[in-house]
Amino acid sequence: MTARRPRVGVLSFAHYHANFWSEVFASRGVLSGIWDDDAARGSEAAARFGTRFEASLDALLERCDAVAVCSETARHAALVDAASARGRAILCEKPLGTGLGDAEAIARIVASRRTWFMQSFPKRFDPATARLREAVAGGELGRITLARIRHGHFYGLAPDFAKAWYARRALAGGGALLDEGVHAADLLALLFGSPSSVVALTSRAALSLEVEDLGLAVFRWPDGMLGEIASSFTYAAADASIELYGTRGTMLVSAVDLASRDITSGACLRRFLSDSPERRWETLDIVPRFKQGEFHHQNAIAFVEALERGHPPPIGIEAGVAAARMIDAAYRAAESGVRIDL
Structure with missing residues (x-):
């Protein structure tokens, strides 16, 4: 071009x-x-x-x-x-x-x-994401055994949310698992590649909309690693949004979704290394774009x-299709009640 x-x-x-x-x-x-x-x-x-x-x-x-x-x-x-x-x-x-x-x-x-x-x-352009990719690629945390990504907001708690197009299946396609969970699906794929299977649950209990207000999906990778997506329209408040657990350490990221951004007052990125003599959480000097309003x-x-x-x-566009494939499999797992292979 x-x-x-x-x-x-x-x-x-x-x-x-x-x-x-x-x-x-x-x-x-x-x-x-x-x-x-x-x-x-x-x-x-x-x-x-x-x-x-x-x-x-x-x-x-x-x-x-x-x-x-x-x-x-x-x-x-x-x-x-x-x-x-x-x-x-x-x-x-x-x-x-x-x-x-x-x-x-x-x-x-x-x-x-x-x-x-x-x-x-947008998560791909965040310095916090760059730091996570560096940690995973460099083996900083050892072998990653579990990745948890909680991504969502509180707009579903507003009285007029049910009138929004996000709440209509014909216009949105799905609820929290699709609209919010797709952020998490892309980040998991970016960090770890394509998963091999998924189990999932969805719920409409909080808002009784046409679409789910809560979605939970657990993906398995070929090496046995598990990756969890927890997405919701009704998070009143939250802290850590991204959690990586490895055999040598752990990394937590806060303030990268609406549920945590405005109430995270301390460190946004923390790391614990098991071989560190201090045996305590370290604060990494990175402020996510979301916290900065950018x-x-x-x-x-x-x-x-x-x-x-x-x-x-x-x-x-392949990234959009890959994330869609993960979310589609999660929906099928939730509807069938069985594990779905990707």
Whole structure:
């Protein structure tokens, strides 16, 4: 792809993350316009970010080089198809699709047209994640036997959450296990590769929505390591979000999800090494992007910089499909009550 200053259009403000992305695009002078099927919502966003609202999707695509898709998950495929047909580079919100079939269909569209496509997974740009990858790759904690990732928020406790599109299966595809758990699935795959099997449970007990408000999945890797995902819409508060347990030590990360960000006042990244003479927790001097209020901006920054430099996507569509495959297997395990092999 030829390096150039991109003209970026934002497709839908249905997902709140469009606000963070637009802050980046506007500050860098690349925001070309906004389209939204909700004209009032799109017009209000355009006024806030000092750009033009375009009621016609085709008209906006005509004058953009790239788009950021931030619609309801069920509408990702149609918007990706439209942008891809015009040869536009694409940044797409997570999860990639409403399920594995939807994600694979989007991947086929992208592959057939050789579309420049970036999947949004903001944890990948966090310095805390870089430190975890370093620890795993270097054997710092010994052999990792258990990884636990708790990722979620408290928005489900708000009285109007049931009215949001996230609570509707037809628009979201799933609940907490999909929308929040996909972050954890991608991080587990990034750190440890593809798992071999999964057992899982979901619950609608807290909110009684169409979709689950709580999901718990335990994956097994070929070497016997277990990785747990615990995702929820109803975490009133929490501390550690990422936990790595190895034969030589342990590493804990806090303040990397909404349930822990604002109430974590101490160390965000802690390490315990069993051969350390002090036999105590060490504080590592790393502050996660989420704690700094810069978490979701990183996708947009990486998107623009890759386009400006003519680089390939920092996160390809295969990552979105891989995470979708893990979550799909977890849903099937929860529905069947048996272990599912991937």
